[in-house]
Amino acid sequence: MGKVGILGVFCLALLLWAGSAGAGTTLNGFAESAAGARWQGVDTKRDDLVLLESRLQLKAVHYVDGENFWAQKQTMLNFKGDFFADGYFAGKTGFALREANAAFSPVPFADIKAGRQVLTWGTGDLLFINDLFPKDYISFFSGRDDEYLKQPSDAIKTSFFQEWFNTDVVLMRPRANLTPEGDRLSFYDSFSRQISGRAVDRHLVEPPDQLSNLEYALRAYRTLGSNEAALYFFRGFDRNPSSYKNELNRQLYYRRLDAYGASMRGPFLAGIANLEAGWHLSREDDRGDNRLVENSALKAMAGYDRDLGNDFRAGVQYLYEQRLDYTAYSAALLPGDLCFDQRRHLLTQRLTKQFRRQTVTASLFNFWSPSDRDGYLRPALSWQASDRWSLVTGLNIPWGDDLYTEFGQMQRNRSVYFRSRYSF
Amino acid sequence: MNLSVLLAVLVSFAGIAAFPACAADTVPVEDIVARASRAAFYAGSDGIADVRMTITDARGRQRQREMRILRKDVEEGGEQKFFVYFTRPADVARTVFMVWKHSGRDDDRWLYLPAMDLVRRISATDKRSQFVGSHFVYEDISGRALEADSHELVSAEGDTYLVKNIPLEKKGVEFAWYHVWIDKATFMPVKAEYHDAAGTLLRRITVQERRDVQGHPTVIRSQAEDLRQGGSTLLEFQDVRYDVGLEDDIFEERYLRRPPVQWVK
Numbered sequence A: 001m002g003k004v005g006i007l008g009v010f011c012l013a014l015l016l017w018a019g020s021a022g023a024g025t026t027l028n029g030f031a032e033s034a035a036g037a038r039w040q041g042v043d044t045k046r047d048d049l050v051l052l053e054s055r056l057q058l059k060a061v062h063y064v065d066g067e068n069f070w071a072q073k074q075t076m077l078n079f080k081g082d083f084f085a086d087g088y089f090a091g092k093t094g095f096a097l098r099e100a101n102a103a104f105s106p107v108p109f110a111d112i113k114a115g116r117q118v119l120t121w122g123t124g125d126l127l128f129i130n131d132l133f134p135k136d137y138i139s140f141f142s143g144r145d146d147e148y149l150k151q152p153s154d155a156i157k158t159s160f161f162q163e164w165f166n167t168d169v170v171l172m173r174p175r176a177n178l179t180p181e182g183d184r185l186s187f188y189d190s191f192s193r194q195i196s197g198r199a200v201d202r203h204l205v206e207p208p209d210q211l212s213n214l215e216y217a218l219r220a221y222r223t224l225g226s227n228e229a230a231l232y233f234f235r236g237f238d239r240n241p242s243s244y245k246n247e248l249n250r251q252l253y254y255r256r257l258d259a260y261g262a263s264m265r266g267p268f269l270a271g272i273a274n275l276e277a278g279w280h281l282s283r284e285d286d287r288g289d290n291r292l293v294e295n296s297a298l299k300a301m302a303g304y305d306r307d308l309g310n311d312f313r314a315g316v317q318y319l320y321e322q323r324l325d326y327t328a329y330s331a332a333l334l335p336g337d338l339c340f341d342q343r344r345h346l347l348t349q350r351l352t353k354q355f356r357r358q359t360v361t362a363s364l365f366n367f368w369s370p371s372d373r374d375g376y377l378r379p380a381l382s383w384q385a386s387d388r389w390s391l392v393t394g395l396n397i398p399w400g401d402d403l404y405t406e407f408g409q410m411q412r413n414r415s416v417y418f419r420s421r422y423s424f
Numbered sequence B: 001m002n003l004s005v006l007l008a009v010l011v012s013f014a015g016i017a018a019f020p021a022c023a024a025d026t027v028p029v030e031d032i033v034a035r036a037s038r039a040a041f042y043a044g045s046d047g048i049a050d051v052r053m054t055i056t057d058a059r060g061r062q063r064q065r066e067m068r069i070l071r072k073d074v075e076e077g078g079e080q081k082f083f084v085y086f087t088r089p090a091d092v093a094r095t096v097f098m099v100w101k102h103s104g105r106d107d108d109r110w111l112y113l114p115a116m117d118l119v120r121r122i123s124a125t126d127k128r129s130q131f132v133g134s135h136f137v138y139e140d141i142s143g144r145a146l147e148a149d150s151h152e153l154v155s156a157e158g159d160t161y162l163v164k165n166i167p168l169e170k171k172g173v174e175f176a177w178y179h180v181w182i183d184k185a186t187f188m189p190v191k192a193e194y195h196d197a198a199g200t201l202l203r204r205i206t207v208q209e210r211r212d213v214q215g216h217p218t219v220i221r222s223q224a225e226d227l228r229q230g231g232s233t234l235l236e237f238q239d240v241r242y243d244v245g246l247e248d249d250i251f252e253e254r255y256l257r258r259p260p261v262q263w264v265k
Helices: A002-020 A137-142 A326-332 A408-413 B004-013 B029-041 B138-142 B253-257
Strands: A025-038 A049-063 A076-086 A092-107 A110-117 A153-161 A166-172 A187-189 A194-196 A203-205 A215-224 A227-237 A243-246 A251-253 A256-268 A271-282 A297-307 A312-323 A343-355 A360-369 A374-384 A389-400 A415-423 B046-056 B062-073 B080-088 B096-101 B108-113 B118-122 B149-155 B160-167 B177-183 B189-195 B201-213 B216-226 B232-242
Touching: A049 A137, A049 A415, A137 A389, A137 A408, A187 A408, A194 A408, A271 B118, A389 A408, B029 B149, B029 B160, B029 B177, B029 B189, B096 B253, B108 B253, B118 B253, B201 B232
Parallel strands: A203 A251
Antiparallel strands: A025 A049, A025 A415, A049 A076, A076 A092, A092 A110, A110 A153, A153 A166, A166 A215, A187 A194, A215 A227, A227 A256, A243 A251, A256 A271, A271 A297, A297 A312, A312 A343, A343 A360, A360 A374, A374 A389, A389 A415, B046 B062, B046 B232, B062 B080, B080 B096, B096 B108, B108 B118, B149 B160, B160 B177, B177 B189, B189 B201, B201 B216, B216 B232
């Protein structure tokens, strides 16, 4: 189970003890079984499956009671963790701690949340420009609940609330995205120049876990009438291993990254519209002439979401990405290097329709990039059979003309999945 | 998840009589509906209640929703803010639904999903959609704009006024007209029946129990029934309190992400 597991069990025991000592503790959770079958594998550990697992999630919330200091500061303790048995990896068991944090208000105009926590901001729907908190794309592509797209961060988040604007200041340990690694999901391996699985021979070099590598994320935001405006800043590391540390030794790493951004969201034409933009500055290649380090980029998106009545909603988004210093980039490439496009256009559509008093939900999320000529179709059907039981089934259909694009490289991971959950 | 309806139900039927009993049966109908609207939706300057919603489908299967609702009036008879903190069932526990109700334009709605720490904005154009899958619709809870219907006083016999309401804009409305029974003493709406153009009864809302809370007549239990397809929703209020002194800033993103401990524990 490891150190984290023991820590998790300890936290849970502590919360249960605190709970038995008084009211103010709630304990919830669920037990879930999930299976996902794939059409066609490429050298992954199982060529017939993507998912075969059971998990037990426990979450506890404790409000500190009484007349003590922590009660006066409105302290709240949160815990959430998953015990799992993973049939995909021959029944491997483990524990994943998702939340273990304390939230309190030291002074009336500020909140602090310290510990392991899930962090989200920004305006996109499954598209992220200024939300640079860690994601889990293995879960996303293999058919787990959307909740698992978000990885937790070990962080201290301090929020200040003022009349003119509010500010969040997050200090966190770097944590890389979980991206397809070859065991469960195949992907395009830039060394072997093909879609690969377990045969992948590459090394991901993560930033050392040291004080000087702590990351900062800032958000300043306010409402303007019915609209919400925000400014963002991030200083840390790329979440994806997009750059080469040492090409000969097949080492990829997470380059240093700064990001500056802004967003706006509010009512528009009987729906909700959002605009968001960001400038991602590649600090180790700010002139763009290092072929081993990913260039700076400009990203912008616009979205619109609307309730069309009868429990039917539709949303569309457009994302534009531009690789900066493109002339320097293309000039620096060596013969035989892959040459990525300067511009990328991505469209998404979300359709959601509910039936039977909102107990049956049919949804379709579609990514489509006309410039990359790839996409990813995610239809799903869920049924809330009772307050306790729910069933979900869905498809993951990534496709693409090329093997090296974002979704094209996932095309051998098409799957159908099924999950059943008992909540308590 | 469509939470909007729940809010509406809560507010409209948990209301307080803002007006004293009116003796004469000669009150113009526009005054009656205006007073009923204010009586039903603006009890005290703020309020807090625990709400249990039991949804029974046509085959008798039941689902339950439990929530703590906080309400604050920005102006008497005008703008209001709502904070709905779900406690049950387990899969929606700690979800928050927040509304800034406006007059003359669409409301602002937010949904907070704790599992992803996600604050989502929701469009508020469809006011006739089901509130969290119940038999109440959004307008049952937050109130239907008086200007949306023409009003006709059908009778003033006994203890109630009977008012017939016909929507001016038929588009996006599932009924052709509806009757509302309004208690003469408190101006509290106690029953509503929705009909289609052929006169068939589609849906009925009945206040089953009322109680005086801090001098405000307050709905303790009400039911909405689907008379076409069957099924009903029972709405029960507990621990209703008014004028508790809710702070303005509770209805902000800060407390979506971190629930106001003093009000929800």
